[in-house]
Amino acid sequence: xxxxxxxxxxxxxxxxxxxxxxxxxxxxxxxxxxxxxxxxxxxxxxxxxxxxxxxxxxxxxxxxxxxxxxxxxxxxxxxxxxxxxxxxxxxxxxxxxxxxxxxxxxxxxxxxxxxxxxxxxxxxxxxxxxxxxxxxxxxxxxxxxxxxxxxxxxxxxxxxxxxxxxxxxxxxxxxxxxxxxxxxxxxxxxxxxx
Amino acid sequence: xxxxxxxxxxxxxxxxxxxxxxxxxxxxxxxxxxxxxxxxxxxxxxxxxxxxxxxxxxxxxxxxxxxxxxxxxxxxxxxxxxxxxxxxxxxxxxxxxxxxxxxxxxxxxxxxxxxxx
Numbered sequence: 001x002x003x004x005x006x007x008x009x010x011x012x013x014x015x016x017x018x019x020x021x022x023x024x025x026x027x028x029x030x031x032x033x034x035x036x037x038x039x040x041x042x043x044x045x046x047x048x049x050x051x052x053x054x055x056x057x058x059x060x061x062x063x064x065x066x067x068x069x070x071x072x073x074x075x076x077x078x079x080x081x082x083x084x085x086x087x088x089x090x091x092x093x094x095x096x097x098x099x100x101x102x103x104x105x106x107x108x109x110x111x112x113x114x115x116x117x118x119x120x121x122x123x124x125x126x127x128x129x130x131x132x133x134x135x136x137x138x139x140x141x142x143x144x145x146x147x148x149x150x151x152x153x154x155x156x157x158x159x160x161x162x163x164x165x166x167x168x169x170x171x172x173x174x175x176x177x178x179x180x181x182x183x184x185x186x187x188x189x190x191x192x193x194x
Numbered sequence: 195x196x197x198x199x200x201x202x203x204x205x206x207x208x209x210x211x212x213x214x215x216x217x218x219x220x221x222x223x224x225x226x227x228x229x230x231x232x233x234x235x236x237x238x239x240x241x242x243x244x245x246x247x248x249x250x251x252x253x254x255x256x257x258x259x260x261x262x263x264x265x266x267x268x269x270x271x272x273x274x275x276x277x278x279x280x281x282x283x284x285x286x287x288x289x290x291x292x293x294x295x296x297x298x299x300x301x302x303x304x305x306x307x308x309x310x311x
Binding site: 061062075076077079132133134137138146147148149154 | 202203204205206207209210255256257258259
């Protein structure tokens with residue numbers, strides 16, 4: 001029996017990048033994710049977290065900050081998602097020790113979601129087939145994010161590129177929805193010349 | 195379908211939200227002293243106005259925050275959005291505009307609107 005950790009989308013094994021008519025699709029798996037909830041008015045906790053993370057928690061809605069391999073994503077006024085590519089300093093334990101079980105919650109949600117990265121000139125056209133979101137308004141600049149519905153499933157979008165770069169967006173998907181979304185994206189890459 | 199201006203995320207489609215029913219219903223301070231009818235009234239009875247209604251909404255597929263909305267249920271026009279815990283704004287609910295000018299309390303009813311004519 002193979003007990004190794006496997007990625008969610010079968011055709012995107014081993015960090016394979018698929019190219020569908022100019023849209024590149026890649027699954028970024030095994031990223032550590034921590035859900036952090038603290039009261040933003042409690043400056044003591046905010047400072048403690050910022051010290052561990054080496055950067056401030058973004059308080060501007062629908063933005064994220066990047067610090068090395070760490071991303072801190074605004075989810076709601078008192079909730080953040082922290083992603084960490086390589087967990088070499090045991091961030092989760094540190095956060096838990098610092099603010100743990102007081103008026104805060106630190107939860108490891110690594111296995112809850114997977115990330116699908118799509119890039120290409122026409123990804124906004126592609127996404128607009130499935131989203132009700134006004135992408136121009138809600139993902140206006142680099143380091144903005146938005147939570148919305150992808151057809152019927154909840155999704156978190158992260159804009160990684162600035163205006164003069166090739167568009168690249170990360171989709172945070174609940175694992176059981178990942179194949180559904182992937183199939184729709186592959187289908188949607190056709191007829192993008194409207 | 196209409197747009198709702200979430201106090202945190204900005205203008206988003208209605209499908210991202212859930213309506214949580216009527217706002218400003220206060221839990222009675224002394225539930226044991228209430229009669230069954232009064233308790234049922236608190237638990238179940240909700241207004242269903244064709245016109246201006248005060249509602250609670252939740253941005254369930256966004257920031258998951260609750261807030262209050264004053265909405266004209268006949269036209270889906272949103273008159274005001276304000277935070278939880280704030281007192282209800284004084285918005286006049288008389289004679290809301292209806293899309294094709296039909297009477298605002300339902301065409302099947304004999305209303306003051308008909309009697310005037």
